[in-house]
Amino acid sequence: MIRTLGGVAAGIAIAIALMMIIEGVGNQLFPPPRVDLNNPNAPMALPLRNQLFPLFGWFVAAFVGSWLAIRVSGRAWTAWLIAASVIAGQLLSYLLGRHPAWLMAAGVLAPLAAAWLAQMLCRRAPRSSE
Secondary structure, three states, X not given: OHHHHHHHHHHHHXXXXXXXXXXXXXXXXXXXXXXXXXXXXXXXXXXXXXXHHHHHHHHHHHHHHHHHHHHHHOOOOHHHHHHHHHHHHHHHHHHHOOOOHHHHHHHHHHHHHHHHHHHHHHOOOOOOOO
């Protein structure tokens, strides 16, 4: 039980850190234009590259966090907790500003795909009976 909790905690922590780092790098590489924060449609007016970097960050964060959680805990289902945590953070982000529908859909699908991929990569090879 301790390994499971530790794996989930480590997975969530690394996912949060990676999201912050990747989005920060994206903002440094492609500074977003000034937006009017009083305009509810401002996030929808961002260039595509400024919308894709967070999506990339969500995928990478969910993948690495899921992989770490599985490796530490030894349980594949912990990947879904990491994906759910990333999705929960995105849903809060969606409440703060309007985003295009495609980004909201992709923001939910990317962590789910990342968790599934992490599970596939962490499957143990069957042991040969010697």
